[in-house]
Amino acid sequence: MSRLHIADTGLFVAMGQPSNSRYQAVRRFARRNDVTFVLPERVYEELTVDDPEVEDVPVDAAIDEGWATVASSLEFSEPVVSRAMDGVQRYIANADDRPADDVERADAALAALAAQHLSTGAASAVYIYTTDIAAGEGAETVLASEGYGDSVTFVNGFRFIEDLVAGDS
Amino acid sequence: MSRTSNRADGDIVQDFLSVADLLEEPQLAQLYAYLAREGEATVQNVMDDLELAQGTAYSYVNRLVDAGVVDVTDDEQPRRYAAREIDLTVTTAAGDREYTITPALIDAVGRRETDADIDTYIDRHGVAGLATALTYAVARERGEVTHRLMADDLDISPLAAEMILQALRPVVHEHYEIEEAGAGLEELAIDGDGADDA
Numbered sequence: 548m549s550r551l552h553i554a555d556t557g558l559f560v561a562m563g564q565p566s567n568s569r570y571q572a573v574r575r576f577a578r579r580n581d582v583t584f585v586l587p588e589r590v591y592e593e594l595t596v597d598d599p600e601v602e603d604v605p606v607d608a609a610i611d612e613g614w615a616t617v618a619s620s621l622e623f624s625e626p627v628v629s630r631a632m633d634g635v636q637r638y639i640a641n642a643d644d645r646p647a648d649d650v651e652r653a654d655a656a657l658a659a660l661a662a663q664h665l666s667t668g669a670a671s672a673v674y675i676y677t678t679d680i681a682a683g684e685g686a687e688t689v690l691a692s693e694g695y696g697d698s699v700t701f702v703n704g705f706r707f708i709e710d711l712v713a714g715d716s
Numbered sequence: 717m718s719r720t721s722n723r724a725d726g727d728i729v730q731d732f733l734s735v736a737d738l739l740e741e742p743q744l745a746q747l748y749a750y751l752a753r754e755g756e757a758t759v760q761n762v763m764d765d766l767e768l769a770q771g772t773a774y775s776y777v778n779r780l781v782d783a784g785v786v787d788v789t790d791d792e793q794p795r796r797y798a799a800r801e802i803d804l805t806v807t808t809a810a811g812d813r814e815y816t817i818t819p820a821l822i823d824a825v826g827r828r829e830t831d832a833d834i835d836t837y838i839d840r841h842g843v844a845g846l847a848t849a850l851t852y853a854v855a856r857e858r859g860e861v862t863h864r865l866m867a868d869d870l871d872i873s874p875l876a877a878e879m880i881l882q883a884l885r886p887v888v889h890e891h892y893e894i895e896e897a898g899a900g901l902e903e904l905a906i907d908g909d910g911a912d913d914a
Contacts, residue, residue, distance in 0.1 A: 557863065560878045598873040600840060601833075643861050651864035653874070674904065678882065680859035680897040703898030705885070710901035 551670035553657055554584035554615065556593045557678025558704040559604050570605070572711040577614035584615045584676070587660050589653035591617045621659050627693060631655070631662035634689035639681045654679065658686035665695050678704040735804055735817050737783060739825050739843050746826030747776050748785060752799040752819045753890070756789055759797075815847035820891035824850055824884055833883035852877075853884035857894045 562570040577584065586594070586606070594606040609615035623629050633647075635655035640647040657675050664670035673695075677683045683701030690699045738744050750766060751757055757765075762773045777797055780786035790796040804817045815821075824846060828835040838846050848870070855861040867877040888894060 556874060556878050557882070560875070560882055593874045593878075596873050596875050598876055600836065601873070601876045601879050604875065639862060639865070642859060643855070643865060645865075649865070649868070651862070651868060651874075654862050654864050677898075678878070679856065679862040679864075681856075681862050683898050684859055700903065701898045702904060703896075703900060706896070706898060706900035707904075714901070 549670050549672075550582075551661065551664050551673045552582050552584050553618075553660055553673060553675045554586055554590070555657055555675070555677035555679065555682065555704070556590050558584070558676045558707075559594055559606050559609070561678060561704050561708050564602075565605050565608055568715070569708050569712055572715050573708060574609070574612065574614060575715070576711055582614065584609070585618050585660070586615060587618050587653065587656040588620060589656050593653065618660055621656065622663055625663060625666060627662045627666045628659045631686075631689055631693065632659040634658070634692065635682070635685040638685035638688055642681045642685075654682045654685070657682055658689055661686060661690060661699055662693065662695070665690070665698055670698075672698050672700075674700045674702050676702045676704050676707060735783075735785065735802060735806075737779075738785065738822055739817070742826050742829045744776060744780060744826075745822045746829065748780060748799055749819065749823035749826045751780075751786060751797060752823070756796045756798045758794040760794060813844050815844045817847075818891075820887055821847050821850055823890065824887045827883075827887065831883050833879050837880045837883070846880075849880045850884055850887065853881050853888045854892055856881055857885065857888050857892070859897060 558573075562573050564570060576582065591606065594604045606615065610617070621628055623632070632652065632655045635658045636647045636650040636652070639650045639654055657677060661673040661675060665673060675683055675686050680703070683703065687699055687701045690696070738748055747762065747766065750762065754761070759770070759773050759777055762768060762777060763770055766773070768776070777786065781788065781797070785800050785802060786797050787800055788795050789798045799819070802817055802819060802822065805814055806817060807814050821843075824834060825838070825843060828838055834846070837849065841849070849866075852861060852866040856863065856866070863878040863881050864874050866881065867874040870877070
C-alpha cells in the first residue's frame, strides 16, 4: 500500500526553524517512517515568498534533507482533478458564505493533488497535513463523494506536531 | 462595562483612555489578561505568577484599578482583585475603522512582549489590525476561513497571514470554545516512535 503525504503551508510554519524541537520531531518522524512530504507548487511558492514582514520558513532545508519535495504540476485534463478542485472551492466558499470564485485555488490544490494520485493508483492512501480546518475537511468531504472516503485523512497540523513533541519528551 | 463609543458622555472618555492605556502598555495588558483568566488574585499571586517585583506589581494593579478595568473584590487583607468585563467598540484615530476591545484582544496585545510575530504585526498594522486578525483567527479555528482567504481580504501575503494566525491560536483557544478537528498522530496509523533515531 503506497501512501502519499501532502503538506500545506501551515505545517511548515508550525515547525519553526531547524533548531526548534518541533522541526526536529517532524524530521525524525519522516525519517523513521520513510515519509516524504509532498508540497503542491502553490504551497511551495507561498512558503518561499520574499516578504520582509515575516521570517523565512526553512522549507528548502527540508527538501535538501530529503524529507520534503515539490509536486509536479496538477493534471487538470483528468476530470477527477478538476472536480476535486471545484468541489473544495465550493465547500470553502459555503463555509464562509462567499462566492466560490473568491476562494484561492491553492486551498483546493491539496485535494486535487490527492485525487490525481488516487485516481491513477499511484497512491492508495493519502494524508493531508494542514492547519486550515476548512481546507482539510473540504478535501475529506469532496474526495469521499468521489468514492475515496476511506483513503483520505485530514491530519490537523497542530495536533500532529503536538503529539510528536509530547511523544519525544 | 459594555458601552459603545457613540454614546457621548464623560464615562466613555474615561473608559476610552483607560483601555487605550492597556493596549499601549503590554505589561498592563498581560496583567489584565492574567486576572481575567484567574478570576481573582492577590498582589502576592501576581508577583509569583508573573514574576514581578512587589513595587511593580502594586503599581500595575493600582493603575488598573484607577483605570476602572479591575475591581477590588475583597477589601480584607490581603486584598483580592478581579478583572472587569470589557467589551468596548472604538473607532480608530483616523476614524475609518471600528473594532471591539475584548479580553481576548487585550490578552493578544499582552503577548507582544514575548511573541515576535504579534509584536511585528502590531507595529505594521496597529492594534486595530490585530483585532481584525484575531477575528480571522477565531473563524479559521472554527473551519470557516483559511489563511489564504484572510491574505486575499487584507492584501497581505499568505505566509504573513499564516504566521499571525498561528501566533494568535493560543489566544483563541484560551478565550473561545473550539472543537477539535482533524486527525492527530494516533489516527495516522503510522508508528510515530518506531525505529531508533538515525
